[in-house]
Amino acid sequence: MSTARIVPITMPKWGLSMQEGKVVEWLVPEGTELKLGDHVLDIETEKIANTFDALDAGLLRRIVAQPDEVLPIGALLGVLAPAEVTDAEVDEFITEFQKNYVPPEIAEEGAADGWKFVEAGGYRLRYSKMGDGARNIVLIHGFGGDADRWAFTQEPLAASASVYALDLPGHGQSSKQLNDGSVKHLAATVIAFMDAVGIDKAELIGHSLGGAVALQAAVDHPGRVSALALIASAGLGAEINAAYINGFIAADSRKEMKPLLEQLVADPELVTRTLINDMLQFKRIDGVGAALTAIARGFQDGSQQTVNLRAHLDGLDVPVKVIWGSKDAIIPASHAAGLPAKVKVTVLDGFGHLVQLEAAAEVNKLLL
Amino acid sequence: MARKITYQQAINEALDQEMARDENVVVMGEDVVGGSGSDGEMDAWGGVLGVTKGLYKKYGDRILDTPISESGFVGAAVGAAASGLRPVCELMFIDFMGVCFDQIFNQAAKFRYMFGGKAETPVVIRTMYGAGFRAAAQHSQCLYPLFTHIPGLKVVLPSSPYDVKGLLIQAIRDNDPVIFCEHKVLYTLEGEVPEESYTIPFGEANVVREGDDVTIVAFGRMVQQANKAAAALAKEGVSCEVIDPRTTSPLDEDTILESVENTGRLVVVDEAHPRCGMAADISALVAKKAFSSLKAPVEMVTAPHTPVPFNGKLEDLYVPSVERIAAAVRATAGYAA
Incomplete structure (x- = not known):
């Protein structure tokens, strides 16, 4: 028997809220020799669709889950095994797996599903922590987003680090009443968050506005930040899609919200009805409109960005990565050009503003 | 969450x-x-x-x-x-x-x-x-x-x-x-339910479930029943879109019409009596504004035109059941002109 060499491919868990996923299509046929990171199949969750990339190398012997099947996380999708393993052994492995597979309990209570709350900087902030490596990473989402923007990022990074994802004030399930909407204040709030959860020094990974917040935190609190990764970041140039920012603040219907969210990605099919509903539900919470308006005023004047931190990059004594999608329709990828030589710049071809969701595997490789 | x-x-x-x-x-x-x-x-x-x-x-x-x-x-x-x-x-x-x-x-x-x-x-x-x-x-x-x-x-x-x-x-x-x-x-x-205060605008339907074969418009308690029927029908290969208008006045006509334009088939589920009720109202709306999209007669699943019975068994029969909704969906999905 060689079952040790039989490896299951199972339904991944992308983000804290994912409980099941739908197989859209297999991108490779049975009999394909997979390398680590090869695109294997497309999976759709309530929130967003994504490509599942091989976590193990090996020969794809069997496709178990068929297109359109909806399966809980951990369910068997396919089987990898070397050619010398017999079909009978593969069959036996599948039978055993299915017999022993227990779908995870659906989380009932707020506390049980991994979200936590902490008082910091005068706010109640929601966050989640994955992994417990010595290396600390804090993920900072962008304008109008929340910690779910890191659904495909947090768990992969957590293999070798303690990875925190928080909702900035005015966002997600954190306090909506802002004391100050400036990037400087948000940066101070991230440092206060680190104090509150007991992190002395962390790598900050910021997306969009969160990139500017991360950079500002490194400038204002140099001892607290050990590295920066700025993804489609604000604060590196003047241009910004102000129509998106202003439209997002004003939108109160599906019809208004959908075309806006479609600008965030290169492939508009990724914008699901659930994503649109989530955004509308967020926007309809008391205080969100005022918070978003205050934050928008803190970094743009209605047509351009007003916070430019590019000049600080030279003086920073920490490694800096800059990642962009070439088709970013919110903040142009041209802001990745002309940065100091020590900044490691990658522009991923064909992806939009939410590049960490749209090209999760590529971005994660760059972040690891 | x-x-x-x-x-x-x-x-x-x-x-x-x-x-x-x-x-x-x-x-x-x-x-x-x-x-x-x-x-x-x-x-x-x-x-x-x-x-x-x-x-x-x-x-x-x-x-x-x-x-x-x-x-x-x-x-x-x-x-x-x-x-x-x-x-x-x-x-x-x-x-x-x-x-x-x-x-x-x-x-x-x-x-x-x-x-x-x-x-x-x-x-x-x-x-x-x-x-x-x-x-x-x-x-x-x-x-x-x-x-x-x-x-x-x-x-x-x-x-x-x-x-x-x-x-x-x-x-x-x-x-x-x-x-x-x-x-x-x-x-x-x-x-x-979020702890914070929030609003939902009137006149905005909630698409509770997306689907391509049959549109089910359901009201109040019937939304749950329609969802159960849709889940059962999915296993038979019938994909239902379940729409909860949430408010009957104002009514989100667009969401209903756009869905029927996609599916071509409509089942309206309402616990009220059939005459001059929401089922008749939605059916008329679709017959007028999405007539050319319809591939089958509209099905209405409602209570009968009688008072609500006191006898428990009769009361259970009175309320539109998951089975009746599923049967209506099957009838419209299987209709051939």
Whole structure:
């Protein structure tokens, strides 16, 4: 028997809220020799669709889950095994797996599903922590987003680090009443968050506005930040899609919200009805409109960005990565050009503003 | 995710948060001060199902017990609304509305119009409706089509804990009279509800489930039934889109029409009687505005044109069942011209 060499491919868990996923299509046929990171199949969750990339190398012997099947996380999708393993052994492995597979309990209570709350900087902030490596990473989402923007990022990074994802004030399930909407204040709030959860020094990974917040935190609190990764970041140039920012603040219907969210990605099919509903539900919470308006005023004047931190990059004594999608329709990828030589710049071809969701595997490789 | 509470707790939380936010919000109705589960004597006072439990201790005289005189206290609520308060008036069962039609139809619904836009009537009338409680013919009806018929009234039928909180807050902040219809069988339904205050705009349907073969439009408690039917039908290879209009007035016509333009098949599920009800109304809308998209006759699944029976077995047969909804979907999906 060689079952040790039989490896299951199972339904991944992308983000804290994912409980099941739908197989859209297999991108490779049975009999394909997979390398680590090869695109294997497309999976759709309530929130967003994504490509599942091989976590193990090996020969794809069997496709178990068929297109359109909806399966809980951990369910068997396919089987990898070397050619010398017999079909009978593969069959036996599948039978055993299915017999022993227990779908995870659906989380009932707020506390049980991994979200936590902490008082910091005068706010109640929601966050989640994955992994417990010595290396600390804090993920900072962008304008109008929340910690779910890191659904495909947090768990992969957590293999070798303690990875925190928080909702900035005015966002997600954190306090909506802002004391100050400036990037400087948000940066101070991230440092206060680190104090509150007991992190002395962390790598900050910021997306969009969160990139500017991360950079500002490194400038204002140099001892607290050990590295920066700025993804489609604000604060590196003047241009910004102000129509998106202003439209997002004003939108109160599906019809208004959908075309806006479609600008965030290169492939508009990724914008699901659930994503649109989530955004509308967020926007309809008391205080969100005022918070978003205050934050928008803190970094743009209605047509351009007003916070430019590019000049600080030279003086920073920490490694800096800059990642962009070439088709970013919110903040142009041209802001990745002309940065100091020590900044490691990658522009991923064909992806939009939410590049960490749209090209999760590529971005994660760059972040690891 | 967010914390889970019941439909009933979500109503209580909406009332609590709006009373804290705006001192003009008052709650009035029969036994609303007490509430089942209150301390000592207060518990005996009832409050039918205890929806307003705990509010009296927090807000004192802003929670008003009224005599058993619906025509009197509904009139008082309408007048108070016209003169500056935001009353949330609880009329225990929708079946009792008959004695205050003048206050609702001729006064509340007409003030803005009759006074040339100079008067506003921000009153919410909360009321329980629907069968399933063994409460017989005078305490089990679905009379919301009557109110939907009257221009000047907004009519709300929340189907989930999330929706009931957001829609009730919206209703309280709305400057027009709102008939807020709560299905009593839904009171124990649990769901995720944010702790913060939030609103849901009127006239925006919720697409509860997406699908391509058949559109099911369902109201109130029937949304759950339709969802169960859709889940069962998915296993047979029939993909249903389930739409909950959430408000019958205003009505989100676009969402319904866009869905039928995609599926070409429509089933309307309503617990009310079939004549002059929401099922007939939606069918007419689609027949007029999406006729060329229809591939099959519209199916209506409703209660029969009879009073709600007291006999439990008959009452269960009276309410549209998951099986009847599924059968209607199969009929329209299998129709060949």
